[in-house]
Amino acid sequence: MNTIYNVKSLEGLLSGTNVVTQLSVPKLVEKVISRNEGVLTTSGAVSVKTGKYTGRSPKDKYFVQEESVCNKIDWGSINQPISEEKFSRLYAKVLDYLKVKDEIFVFKGFAGADENYRLPIQVITEYAWHNLFAHQLFIRPTEEELKKHEAQFSVVFAPNFKADPLVDGTRSETFIIVSFEHKVVLIGGTEYAGEMKKSIFTVMNYLLPEQDIxxxxxxxxxxxxxxxxxxxxxxxxxxxxxxxxxxxxxxxxxxxxxSLDGVFNIEGGCYAKCINLSEEKEPQIYNAIQFGSVLENVVVDQNGKADFDDGSLTENTRAAYPLHAIKNIITPSKAGxxxxxxxxxxxxxxxxxxxxxxxxxxxxxxxxxxxxxxxxxxxxxxxxxxxxxxxxxxxxxxxxxxxxxxxxxxxxxxxxxxxxxxxxxxxxxxxxxxxxxxxxxxxxxxxxxxxxxxxxxxxxxxxxxxxxxxxxxxxxxxxxxxxxxxxxxxxxxxxxxxxxxxxxxxxxxxxxxxxxxxxxxxxxxxx
Missing domain, CATH: 3.90.228.20 (Phosphoenolpyruvate Carboxykinase; domain 3)
Structure with a gap:
């Protein structure tokens, strides 16, 4: 690992007294409501708004130019480079920013339903609802798995931290940066939760082919x-x-x-578009939106009823829910x-x-x-x-x-x-x-x-x-x-x-x- 730029360790952040780890869905929902991050709907789902960014920011995504990956990444307008120096400085700022928050939330889980190829991950978030999203979208560990869990990749998500392009080398206030050597995805300047999901998918799109998957x-x-x-x-x-x-x-x-054994799901949940969603047309998705699900940018009336036909906030309205909310699934999520x-x-x-x-x-x-x-x-x-x-x-x-x-x-x-x-x-x-x-x-x-x-x-x-x-x-x-x-x-x-x-x-x-x-x-x- 290159330490020339004195990249900060996550250990200092995670040892803080403000760290809340592996909360249950009901506890996370309580936090979302008590912290005024969202509202509860009549279905039991949490409804949140993502503000300025209602979708991904692909032009604000970067890979750190590290010796181990430089000759492998397909550099270009999609896979943009950022220097190790710029990354390390921005990373240090984000960790210092999170360190003084009243609470930060940690989810530990996996990407990959096949135990032979899964990636242990942890997601560290400023918002409780982002941690609830991670809990529903990634694969949740059993109590026994949690005891032995050692994250091999971390997502650090600080939506209210905004980059300074002139200082930090970013295009805008928003950044999604992947470092394969430090095994970190650093996200800031956006509240859109889909960045977490797709960043881990991007990581898997690099790691899996290296294993002939x-x-x-x-x-x-x-x-x-x-x-x-x-x-x-x-x-x-x-x-x-x-x-x-x-x-x-x-x-x-x-x-x-x-893989050589067959197909496996990378995720433990679904992130479905829900504009114009109806029970008649898509009953499985409609009925999966239950207690603990997360609705993004869905208009909700004063009684807490979601209006899936209202696209005034964005056409990209989304629902995040665990796979087990759908009845007709295979468990574990793998087959031939x-x-x-x-x-x-x-x-x-x-x-x-x-x-x-x-x-x-x-x-x-x-x-x-x-x-x-x-x-x-x-x-x-x-x-x-x-x-x-x-x-x-x-x-x-x-x-x-x-x-x-x-x-x-x-x-x-x-x-x-x-x-x-x-x-x-x-x-x-x-x-x-x-x-x-x-x-x-x-x-x-x-x-x-x-x-x-x-x-x-x-x-x-x-x-x-x-x-x-x-x-x-x-x-x-x-x-x-x-x-x-x-x-x-x-x-x-x-x-x-x-x-x-x-x-x-x-x-x-x-x-x-x-x-x-x-x-x-x-x-x-x-x-």
Whole structure:
């Protein structure tokens, strides 16, 4: 460990009389209410507001430039460097700041449901509600595990400490800094709790591949016969909705590792979007919001009733709750090797097939691409659908070069003969504003058929733009729905729009081309 900059130890902070460790959920809820950090809702959940920051601050995320990691990190606009000197000075300031607080809260737990690969962590927070969030999102230790618990990574979260960019070398008052040598994530200047969750995921995305384990931003479930399915997809593609199935047990909804033994959940809870949440549409999520859950930026009336349809604070309203709040789960959160992988995309261009089979090369191409659409009106200045690409469906959380993850995925597909499908949950019959959203009933039927192996050996036709193999029949789905060009009233307009999207895929893939010529040739659009 490099001590040239005299990096402060956590021991001095944690030995203070103001440290409160491993409080129960009821005690943490009491603290949240008594400290006026939040209010209790009619469901028993705690409702809090995160102020200025209602989402992550990816431009304020840094990795310390340490000798052991310098040649491994994929440096760039996402993985920004900060010097050891700047980190150590800022770290010392934050520890001094926390040391004089009336109370600070410590949670000890794990990341990783597989005991062979889990990471013991501790989360040190200024707010009680942030500690409650950590208690619900990470894996909680048993009493016996707690006795032997030794944290190998620590999150230090001081939301009210603001950096001085001119002195501290940050872009703004906000900072999320990962030091692998000192095994610390340092967070300040933001109250958004998701920074804790995603920082530990980022750490796991560095550590797991070093152990030959593929880390994945996906949901996972398992059938009665032990058949595992993975669901990759960016926000709004239906990842949570489609992985929630009464006939299959949920392994996890967001972060997983794939080892030599199979798949395991990295987390112990869920962090679900809850804008427009209703018991009718998403009963499992709705009913999971119970005592001890945390609602972020959800508008609550004077009687404590949450209004999930009110997005006046942000559209990114969130609910954090433990996995055991969902009835249909597998415990512990791990299972065997996947038989099926589903890549989800909400294509607002309306040109990708509702379901198509992918070769290994196509799977790697689409994994590296990570495509979905931004819709007109969702962001200022977006007047028509825009293609958006997020490498490996999780670009903001990948410290290593993308090829590392893609190559591991390709190896896993080969080793376990995994069937991979691309499912479009977006538009059909025309682009957004002209066509209509894919019928969820049909999408569920397609996903079910894929997972049950009913599409493994069916007749297919080749898409003339993207080279994808489209099944000509899927149980429970009208055949005319399956071929996108046949759903458009103007077939020429379809081909023009499809070529437009294919060219955007090609443009985006240029950053990978030099190392992936074969993948680009065999997996990309064929126009």
């Amino acid at each position: 593929l880390s994945m931003h996906c949901s996972a479930n398992v059938g009665k016969d032990g058949d595992v399915a993975l669901f990759f997809g960016l926000s709004g593609t239906g990842k949570t909705t489609l992985s929630t199935d009464d006939d299959r047990k949920l392994i996890g909804d967001d972060e997983h590792g794939w 090797h996947p038989k099926t992988i589903i890549f989800l995309t909400a294509d607002a261009f309306g040109v990708l097939p509702p379901i198509s089979k992918l070769t290994k090369e196509q799977a790697m191409y689409h994994f590296l691409s990570g495509y979905t659409s931004k819709l007109a009106g969702t962001e200022r200045g977006v007047t028509s659908p825009e293609a958006t690409f997020s490498t490996c469906y999780g670009a903001p959380f990948l410290p290593l070069p993308a090829n590392r993850y893609a190559e591991m995925l390709g190896e896993k597909i080969d080793q376990h003969n995994v069937q991979v499908f691309l499912v479009n949950t977006g538009w059909t019959g025309g682009e957004y504003g002209i066509g209509s959203r894919m019928n969820l009933k049909y999408t569920r039927a397609m996903v079910r058929a894929a997972i049950e192996g009913k599409l493994n050996n069916v007749e297919t036709v080749k898409d003339s733009i993207f080279g994808l193999q489209i099944p000509v029949e899927v149980p429970g789905v009208p055949s005319e729905v399956l071929l996108p060009n046949k759903t458009w009233s103007d077939e020429n307009a379809y081909f023009e729009k499809a070529k437009e999207l294919a060219n955007q895929f090609k443009e985006n893939f240029k950053k990978f081309s030099s190392d992936n010529l074969e993948i680009e040739k065999l997996g990309g659009p064929i126009i």
